[in-house]
Amino acid sequence: MVEIYTLGNFDIRLEDVSILKSVGNKQRLVKLFKYLLTFHGKKLLPERIIEDLWQDEYIQPLKVLRTQISRVRSMFPKEMRDFAPFFSIDFIDGYYVFNLSEDCYVDFIHMQKCMDETDLDGSYNKCEDVVHIYKGEYLGELGDEEWLVPVRSMFDRMYIKSLSKYLQHLMDNGGYSKILTICEEVMRYKPYEESLHIFFMEALDALGENRYAINHYSFCTTKLYRELGETPSDRMKDLYKKIKNGNVNNNHKSILQLDNIDGNICQVQRRLGALVCDMKQFEFIYNHERALMERGNTDLYLGILTLDQSGLIRNGDIDVDKNTRQLLGYVQFNLRKGDAISQWSSNQALLLSKISDECGVNCMMERIQNCFSNLEERNKLSLNIKIKKVI
Numbered sequence: 001m002v003e004i005y006t007l008g009n010f011d012i013r014l015e016d017v018s019i020l021k022s023v024g025n026k027q028r029l030v031k032l033f034k035y036l037l038t039f040h041g042k043k044l045l046p047e048r049i050i051e052d053l054w055q056d057e058y059i060q061p062l063k064v065l066r067t068q069i070s071r072v073r074s075m076f077p078k079e080m081r082d083f084a085p086f087f088s089i090d091f092i093d094g095y096y097v098f099n100l101s102e103d104c105y106v107d108f109i110h111m112q113k114c115m116d117e118t119d120l121d122g123s124y125n126k127c128e129d130v131v132h133i134y135k136g137e138y139l140g141e142l143g144d145e146e147w148l149v150p151v152r153s154m155f156d157r158m159y160i161k162s163l164s165k166y167l168q169h170l171m172d173n174g175g176y177s178k179i180l181t182i183c184e185e186v187m188r189y190k191p192y193e194e195s196l197h198i199f200f201m202e203a204l205d206a207l208g209e210n211r212y213a214i215n216h217y218s219f220c221t222t223k224l225y226r227e228l229g230e231t232p233s234d235r236m237k238d239l240y241k242k243i244k245n246g247n248v249n250n251n252h253k254s255i256l257q258l259d260n261i262d263g264n265i266c267q268v269q270r271r272l273g274a275l276v277c278d279m280k281q282f283e284f285i286y287n288h289e290r291a292l293m294e295r296g297n298t299d300l301y302l303g304i305l306t307l308d309q310s311g312l313i314r315n316g317d318i319d320v321d322k323n324t325r326q327l328l329g330y331v332q333f334n335l336r337k338g339d340a341i342s343q344w345s346s347n348q349a350l351l352l353s354k355i356s357d358e359c360g361v362n363c364m365m366e367r368i369q370n371c372f373s374n375l376e377e378r379n380k381l382s383l384n385i386k387i388k389k390v391i
Helices: 027-038 046-053 061-073 078-083 107-121 127-133 149-172 176-186 194-206 210-228 234-245 258-265 279-293 320-332 358-372
Strands: 002-005 011-014 087-092 095-100 299-308 340-343 348-355 382-389
Touching: 002 107, 027 046, 027 061, 027 095, 046 061, 061 087, 107 127, 107 149, 127 149, 127 176, 149 176, 149 194, 176 194, 194 210, 194 234, 210 234, 299 320, 320 340, 320 348, 320 358, 348 358, 358 382
Parallel strands: none
Antiparallel strands: 002 011, 087 095, 299 348, 299 382, 340 348
16 A cells, blocks of 8 residues: 655655655656645646746746656656556646545545544544644645645644644543643644643643643743744733633533542641631531431442533533533432532532442432433433442
8 A cells, every 4th residue: 555644754655665765866756746746636737837846947848847747657666556556647638637546545635534524523533543644744845835835824724723623622521631642742743833732731720730831831932932923822821820820710620530539629638636617617517417417327428420521512502511500400409418519510510428328329320310301401411420439
C-alpha cells in the first residue's frame, strides 16, 4: 500500500519504506507532483499551473509543462509502478486531472474525511484520528508560496475548528486528562493557538492543578508577546483571573469516581478536642445526627449520581445543570431522614445514606431511577448510579 504524508515532513512510502531517495534530485518534478496532489480530482488549466509554479521562467512553458507531466508519470521506480500504479494524470478537454487509486492513503484526505464524518453524524469516533494525523502545516517545506497559502490556511482552520469541538466535548464530559494529553501533543505544532492554551488551563484547573494553570498562563502569554508581539485575549485574561481567585464554573470540576472519592471530598485535619464550628454548622450537625440515631444497626453508604452527557448538551439542546437540580428535587423527597445529597457539578451529585442491608440499597436505587423517569428530558440523558459501603 502506498502512503503519502503532507502534514509535517513530506514523504511517500511503499510498504512502510520511503521511496523519495529513489526518486533522486528531481525537486521540480516533486514540486509539480505536490501541486497536482493538492488539487487532486479537479480540472486544472495548463496556464494556471504555469502561472502558479513557473510564471516567466520558460520561453515555451506549455511545451515544458507537457514534458514535465510526462516525467512525473514515470519518475517513481519501475518496481513501484508495477506494484501499485497509485496515481494517474489525464488530459481531458484541455485540462489536466490528477487522480489517486482507491487504496492509496493520503494523510490530508483522510483527515478531511474524518472531520466530515464527525460533522455528519455528530459523533466523535474519528476525532482521535484527526488529532494524531496532524504533524505540522501542509507542505511546510515549500514555504509561503502564493498558491499554497490559502490551501494551507483552509486546512489549519478546519483542523483547529474540529479539534476545538472535540476538546469542548471532552470538557463537557470530564475528560480532563485526555485534554492535557491532546493539547500537549498539538501545541508542538501549534504553539501560538490561544484556544489550545485555554483548554489546557481549564483542564488543569478542573483536575485541581490550578498552580500549574497559572504558571502556564505566564509561560504562554510571555511567549506570545515575545515572539509575536501579541497580548492575551479578554477571554484568556478572564479565565486567568477566575482560576487565580478560585471562581471557575463548577461545570469543570473533576469527574467523581468511587475509588478516589476520599481524595475529592475529605479534608483530614489533625486537631485536639472538640470540633469548633459556627452556630449554623452546629445546628446542621445536631439535626443530622438526631436523624441518624433513629436508624440504628445500619451501615453508611456513599453514592454518585451522574447524568450521562452527549453532544446535545454541548450544542445547547439540553441544560444538564437544570436537569440535575430537578433530579435532586425529586430525590430529596424520596429518601429518608438522615440521608444527605449535594450537587457536585453540572451533571453529578453525591449521596450519603445509612442502610441496613443490600436490599435497602437496591430499593434506594429503584426510587432514584423512578425520580429520573419524571424528568422531561429523560430520553436525551441517562442516569448512572454508583454506590459503595463506607468502611
